Amino acid sequence: MEDGRIVSALARLRTVVGDSQLLTAAADLAPFCTDWRGRYRGEALCVVRPATVDELMQVVHVCHEAQLPMVPQGGNTGLCGGATPHAGRNEVLVSLSRLNRIRVLDRDNASITVEAGCTLAAVQAAARDAGLLFPLSLASEGSCEIGGNLSTNAGGVHVLRHGNARDQVLGLEVVLPDGRLWNGLRALRKDNTGYDLKHLFIGAEGTLGFITAAVLKLAPLPANTAVAWVALDGPQRGIDLLHALQAQSGDLLNAFELVGREALGMVLKHIAGARDPFADAAPWYALVELAGNDPTLETKLGDMLAALLERGMVRDAVIAQDGAQAKALWALRENISEAQRIEGFSVKHDISVPVGSIPHFIEAAGEKLEATLPGVRVVVFGHAGDGNLHYNLSFIDASDNARLIADAKVASEQVHETVIALGGSISAEHGIGQLKRDLLATCKSAVELDMMRAVKRAFDPYGLMNPGKVLPDAGQ
Secondary structure: OOOHHHHHHHHHHHHHHOHHHEEOOHHHHHHHOEOOOOOOEOOOOEEEOOOOHHHHHHHHHHHHHHOOOEEEEOOOOOOOOOOOOOOOOOOEEEEOOOOOOEEEEEOOOOEEEEEOOOEHHHHHHHHHHOOEEOOOOOOOOOOOEHHHHHHOOOOOOOHHHHOOHHHHEEEEEEEOOOOOEEEEOOOOOOOOOOOOOHHHHOOOOOOOOEEEEEEEEOEEOOOEEEEEEEEEOOHHHHHHHHHHHHHHHHHHEEEEEEEEHHHHHHHHHHOOOOOOOOOOOOOEEEEEEEEEOOOOHHHHHHHHHHHHHHOOOOOEEEEOOOHHHHHHHHHHHHOHHHHHHHHOOOEOOEEEOOHHHHHHHHHHHHHHHHHHOOOOEEEEEEEHHHOEEEEEEEOOOHHHHHHHHHOHHHHHHHHHHHHHHOOOEOEOOOOOOOOOHHHHHHHOOHHHHHHHHHHHHHHOOOOOEOOOOOOOOOOO
């Protein structure tokens, strides 16, 4: 017989959201209980889909009274299992996708107030329609949702110029673990009135409460862009190119992505329509984007790259001549993750180091891994302009991946040891979730972990919010 407490809670939740928005059938729950990569599969007592903040407050109040753990979920595009429930723990998965209104767009203040379930693409489009720019940009922007972007402090391709998700936020609205509402939707760029509480929830991965809405900063919409794909001899040439472009173009440099040949090769192999911009393969590439209101950006970028080509800093370069070509060049970078998924198993790392340490990291980590796993394929790509690399391991022959599976823990330790020795981070933009929870002690001091636990206890003393994510819960 089911626990009477659970039966009562389910009945109350059904009253709050209606029969159609309380899912309990296994087939209905399945899509919500598996992460995007297919790495984590859990179970939920139910999925609740509130349509308003008031309904969410009632849902949380019911779960708080019944002491039922809650797992927030948005677009379910996370890469660390942060929005996937555990098995056998009666967790209530709360989907925020129906909270998807754009509440206010203030052109004078260059800000937009949106609900958590708005897709990133919808926020970008609303800003663009007003002649403004919301600069956060991710490969998953058509399906990821702004609540999840903020909960993981998402990065993306324009961090170099505009900063992480955290840097785009003026105010938040949050439903706390006991069902109370904090209305911090202030559209101010200056507010020096004590603790800036919004930053506790940004990057907390739903462990402190539900982000339900946000006031986001907007930027001027650039009238012109120039995109180039550049062939390089090695990572150090990439960093040299970055510094040269920064010196000559200043804040017009909108994105700088580093791509290893193995990463490009997977895109060319698996993504329909992908074409190599060059006849001859190079070991490394950079994708460069300038953005601004200068109509001669393409010419200026071409002149800069021509001069660097003469100096031998770059091997070759191609500049997009129109929007379609620019989109095709960006697709070579943005489809790497999908190509890897099609290729099969790999051990993934999302790391950051100081920008100048990127070449040393790639060399040192590669040497360690080759000694441990001879012949391992290292797939490297990422946002070199801000020091963030995706560093993934697999074998060309899938049958050899058994070796990698057996030594995955050792391999990851070697990668992370190299990162930490260089003063880097084991999670640059994907968060901690379940995947890296037990690694925090390798990169956080005891004092820092105690501070994090104290914050968690202060907001969520019963451990009901997304338990077992970021920090271990009492049952682990």
